[in-house]
Amino acid sequence: MIKKIKLSIILxxxxxxxxxxxxxxxxxxxxxxxxxxxxxxxxxxxxTNEKLTKELKIDKVGQEISSVVENNLRNSGLFNPLNKDAxxxxxxxxxxxxxFEDWSLIKAQALITGKVTLKDEKLRVEFRLWxxxxxxxxxxxAFTTVPSNWRRVGHIITDKVYERLTGEKGYFDTRxxxxxxxxxxxxxxxxxxxxxxxxxxxxxxxxxxxxxxxxRFNPTNQMVTYLSYFRNLPRVYLLDIETGxxxxxxxxxxxxxxxxxxxxxxxxxxxxxxxxxSDIYTMNLENRIVERITNHPSIDTSPSYSxxxxxxxxxxxxxxYQQIYVMKADGSKVKRISFGKGLYGTPVWSxxxxxxxxxxxxxGKFYIGVMRTDxxxxxxxxxxxxxxAPSWSPNGRVLIFYRETKTDSEGKGFxxxxxxxxxxxxxxxxxxxxxxxxxxxxxxxLSN
Amino acid sequence: MNLSKxxxxxxxxxxxxxxxxxxxxxxxQNQMQGDVYTGTETVEYLASGVPDRVFFATNESVLTTxxxxxxxxxxxxxxxxxxxxxxxxxHADERGTREYNLALGERRANAAKDYLMTYGISANRISVIxxxxxxxxxxxxxxxxxxxxxxxxTVKAN
Numbered sequence: 038m039i040k041k042i043k044l045s046i047i048l049x050x051x052x053x054x055x056x057x058x059x060x061x062x063x064x065x066x067x068x069x070x071x072x073x074x075x076x077x078x079x080x081x082x083x084x085t086n087e088k089l090t091k092e093l094k095i096d097k098v099g100q101e102i103s104s105v106v107e108n109n110l111r112n113s114g115l116f117n118p119l120n121k122d123a124x125x126x127x128x129x130x131x132x133x134x135x136x137f138e139d140w141s142l143i144k145a146q147a148l149i150t151g152k153v154t155l156k157d158e159k160l161r162v163e164f165r166l167w168x169x170x171x172x173x174x175x176x177x178x179a180f181t182t183v184p185s186n187w188r189r190v191g192h193i194i195t196d197k198v199y200e201r202l203t204g205e206k207g208y209f210d211t212r213x214x215x216x217x218x219x220x221x222x223x224x225x226x227x228x229x230x231x232x233x234x235x236x237x238x239x240x241x242x243x244x245x246x247x248x249x250x251x252x253r254f255n256p257t258n259q260m261v262t263y264l265s266y267f268r269n270l271p272r273v274y275l276l277d278i279e280t281g282x283x284x285x286x287x288x289x290x291x292x293x294x295x296x297x298x299x300x301x302x303x304x305x306x307x308x309x310x311x312x313x314x315s316d317i318y319t320m321n322l323e324n325r326i327v328e329r330i331t332n333h334p335s336i337d338t339s340p341s342y343s344x345x346x347x348x349x350x351x352x353x354x355x356x357x358y359q360q361i362y363v364m365k366a367d368g369s370k371v372k373r374i375s376f377g378k379g380l381y382g383t384p385v386w387s388x389x390x391x392x393x394x395x396x397x398x399x400x401g402k403f404y405i406g407v408m409r410t411d412x413x414x415x416x417x418x419x420x421x422x423x424x425x426a427p428s429w430s431p432n433g434r435v436l437i438f439y440r441e442t443k444t445d446s447e448g449k450g451f452x453x454x455x456x457x458x459x460x461x462x463x464x465x466x467x468x469x470x471x472x473x474x475x476x477x478x479x480x481x482x483l484s485n
Numbered sequence: 486m487n488l489s490k491x492x493x494x495x496x497x498x499x500x501x502x503x504x505x506x507x508x509x510x511x512x513x514q515n516q517m518q519g520d521v522y523t524g525t526e527t528v529e530y531l532a533s534g535v536p537d538r539v540f541f542a543t544n545e546s547v548l549t550t551x552x553x554x555x556x557x558x559x560x561x562x563x564x565x566x567x568x569x570x571x572x573x574x575x576h577a578d579e580r581g582t583r584e585y586n587l588a589l590g591e592r593r594a595n596a597a598k599d600y601l602m603t604y605g606i607s608a609n610r611i612s613v614i615x616x617x618x619x620x621x622x623x624x625x626x627x628x629x630x631x632x633x634x635x636x637x638x639t640v641k642a643n
Contacts, residue, residue, distance in 0.1 A: 222624035295584040313595025315588040336588040359585055382582035396582050425582045448624035
């Protein structure tokens with residue numbers, strides 16, 4: 038369904054990494070002082086433009102790609118892309134040799150230039166990243182791909198620039214799977230949907246005939262696990278988003294829910310409800326062996342593995358109320374880690390391994406927060422009437438979650454939207470979706 | 486005297502407000518005991534005098550006295566209508582995380598199932614499904630609406 042895309046990346050010139058680059062993005066403080074960056078539109082000759090306009094039905098693909106880059110950089114909160122009207126140098130000339138005085142005049146500290154050509158039906162995009170203050174090239178890369186892949190080229194360029202300037206992997210060439218919602222609150226219609234991280238290329242994976250909830254990506258491939266009420270039997274399913282083939286996970290005599298993949302993608306961990314009691318189980322996708330991980334008369338749910346696969350954090354009310362617990366992957370050494378005021382739910386282990394993100398309910402307000410894996414250093418990032426279910430960007434830098442609005446006295450005005458926030462608590466923003474949306478899950482980087 | 490007339494009017498308006506709000510409070514109180522819904526507005530009937538649903542306190546799955554009374558009536562009706570099977574649909578309010586609420590709805594429906602079983606209804610006539618917070622009856626964002634939504638509903642399966 039969604040084609041696997043092969044991008045050949047040719048390194049043009051190896052960046053002079055040892056050069057004393059003056060620019061550096063401080064990522065520990067968030068977006069207090071975003072780096073001014075100029076994204077010059079990628080240049081293309083007339084012939085290339087005409088051919089691409091015909092094929093892609095968009096004018097000036099070079100400008101469109103640079104807009105993708107610009108939008109990504111702005112949304113990260115770490116960069117301040119400058120207004121193009123102030124650019125003095127023409128894109129094609131800047132790409133050959135920028136006049137650094139012109140760019141420093143408009144306060145740009147970094148500059149991105151590039152060029153698009155069409156050769157043998159393939160789109161070739163090259164770009165360069167320049168350190169304006171030092172007057173040096175920092176990076177130069179070229180990509181060759183099918184023209185319809187032009188947006189992905191923009192995301193990959195952003196990833197390369199982000200990594201070069203922050204020292205961390207990017208998260209732009211990624212997708213979000215979520216639940217698209219419509220209709221009144223009492224009769225919501227829900228469909229699985231997938232989109233690029235920036236909200237474009239939305240595709241619907243189910244028709245809305247049955248209730249679907251909590252889709253989650255396999256961190257190693259394009260498989261998804263989710264909960265479906267197909268034939269009124271709520272069960273965990275596995276879906277291959279490339280082929281559209283789906284299957285029930287395991288043969289359980291009751292509801293299975295709250296699924297998530299293990300970090301190696303070989304197991305699904307989930308809750309199974311038996312006689313009203315929910316415990317945590319795993320199923321190995323290779324040999325189909327089911328293992329019981331917890332055995333307790335309380336509710337045990339929302340399990341999430343640590344990135345090394347050695348531990349599991351989960352939600353349990355064994356203390357009387359919803360709290361977060363950590364145990365070894367075999368279910369031994371269960372330890373409560375949340376001790377603050379209020380109820381805690383939806384723990385998710387950061388891909389960096391050092392933090393657990395969670396939802397907290399306290400005095401009628403919902404918070405998204407993070408704590409260390411031993412429960413210390415609790416930090417609440419955002420407060421709202423209702424929000425829950427954070428999911429980490431693959432670099433462990435950003436959390437995406439969903440928010441629902443309070444209805445008015447007549448029960449009207451309900452909506453559900455996706456939001457994201459930086460780990461630092463800065464740069465809280467709504468993520469655009471075609472319809473109402475909930476239960477987001479962030480994919481791994483599609484390319485490396 | 487315009488001023489005294491103004492005060493007189495203001496006083497009347499205030500009095501009216503007080504009376505109205507008192508009525509509103511009383512109404513809510515009449516429909517909730519603690520935070521368990523005791524009203525009948527959303528209740529449907531499986532047969533005459535046999536209510537279809539029971540209500541729960543926040544985060545709880547304990548059956549109240551009224552709930553047990555309702556379930557005994559349902560058990561009696563099921564004993565008389567031995568060919569009817571039922572589905573118990575467990576629900577939670579919107580003030581919890583989705584996954585925990587699925588587990589909570591399951592626990593509530595099973596509390597009702599266990600009670601029906603102690604009154605002689607065979608387990609193979611009862612199936613259970615949890616909808617968590619997915620299917621509220623009242624779309625309001627207030628304690629009364631939430632109390633109506635924390636429920637287990639007995640539905641005829643055939």
